[in-house]
Amino acid sequence: MAKADAASLDEAGEGEESGLKSALGHTRPRTYEELRAVLASGTIHFPKRLRQVAIFLWQHPDDVALGTIVQVAEQAGVQPSTLVRFAKSFGFSGFSEFQSLFKDHVKGTWPEGRAREVEPAATEETRASLHFLSGMIGAARTSLDRIGETIDVASFEAMVTLLAEADLIYLVGSKRAFPVVTYLSLTLSQQGVRNVLVDNVGSTAFDQIGCIGRRDGLLAVSFSPYNSITPDLVRVAHERDAGIVAITDSTFSPLIPLARHSIEVIEADFAGFRSLAASLSVGMALVHGVAARRAARGRGSD
Template sequence: MDDQAKTGAVPRDFDSLRAFMVERKSDMPKRLAQVAAYSLANPDEIAFGTAASIASAAEVQPSTLVRLARHLGYEGFSDLQSIFRDRLKEKNLSYEERLNILEKDRKHVEEAELLSGFLNAASQSIARLASAIDPAHFAKAVDIMAQAETIYLIAKRRSYPLTAHMAYACGKLGIRYIMVSSPNGVEPEMAQFATTRDAAFAVSFSPYAADSIAYAQAFAKRGVPLVSITDSVFSPLTGFSTTWFEVAESDFSGFRSLSASMALAMALPVAIAEKRRQSGREKLQNER
């Protein structure tokens, strides 16, 4: 426990707690980091849940929640949980949160309520990304990929639709790409064809597909610039990405859509194509 924790000067609001966790993530044991990542990605679940339900969802023992709280300097898990509950008091309950509460009180939820819940979760995700994303950060990612001769697209499982859409858009926009996906298992060898003149784009969300992380790291080790989308600063992708986007998708009844992530993935190839057109026009003007 550090000096700040010893003196009791621990964060008492969510934003400070988030920064506090991020600052200390490299010093956390594996299980504590796992719970910390889950808590930042699912703050509402931490606020509403019991120690048993949260531990089950985070795939750890309930005692790990107590260990994390004390590691950060709090008296116990309930003290840490109060930060997440205070966060909810500062905002009006969303329709998603109301439906989550409603679901706990009865066994059946009407179809229209389910649809409303998913739509509101999608809306929340997009609104959160819109308020958090840095235009300069987005421009940097676009610049990296606009300069690439070939863009390698990496994603598995739930993340795969994002790169599938990007592949479609890149094809239509004349952007050379390669999907790091094959039926004969040669994905690991694909990295050897990439150079520093190329770029890689990876997507992975918790619990993080091991293959996606391994492939992305292989490109990064070759000096290939890597742009990634993930859901937490605790994601293994953040350690070797040139630049990355944190996208926290809201869930409804435990199901997460890709609404905000898909919006970002749709914007990237269009911005890359526009960046290249702009660069082409500037080159022609300079040659005159």
């Protein structure tokens, strides 16, 4: 962060802290779950940098629990002083006391690791690659375990219903989310469900979605930092009263106020890389549900 940004934030800090405390009723969260409930309530409107902190804390509780204030600040892309101000805004004396919420949350949740033996003759490059593979497998397992424990069943059911009843399903996702919607489009087609993959080939995304109407459904997938074309495309569908559902990774996603229903999927990362295991699993479950629902109603590909 530039020094000018940090200085500007420091000047605004006292007002921000007062506003947040007011929204919280001066009662600080006692657990990580209470903190998430407050963040998800929509009662707090964060300025840019504090919102950036909130998104990082929401998505990476393990990193917050294990890291130093300097490490967490670097990963979140802010200054350590911003983390301290964020913590104080919730009634804590500083970041260390605030961090205890995350330490208590993750305590005892990690599976015991097993060392994988590597052939003694393996090169350093091979050892490094196998270490990376092990890390990615662990991150995928963490993501899958999390979604298995936290998925909102009611939202999932509502998403299946909306998409199953849609005349035509549009799929929107770009950058890291693009492989997800591409595979979902393929599997929908294999199940005889008509769909349109908005792939933006030739910069035609807005033309591709231009015929969407209120009898159509749209499945959007988007992950932070939410700087892709996806939210703009979803707004077009929203203006045309199409049924919108979303797979996204936090309550701060711009898709949340536009979608009728959504599922939160947080992918764990390793060494800065994230798998798409949980996102693909949720997406495939939606495809299965839509195909089964349509088959039961005898709609097939109509």
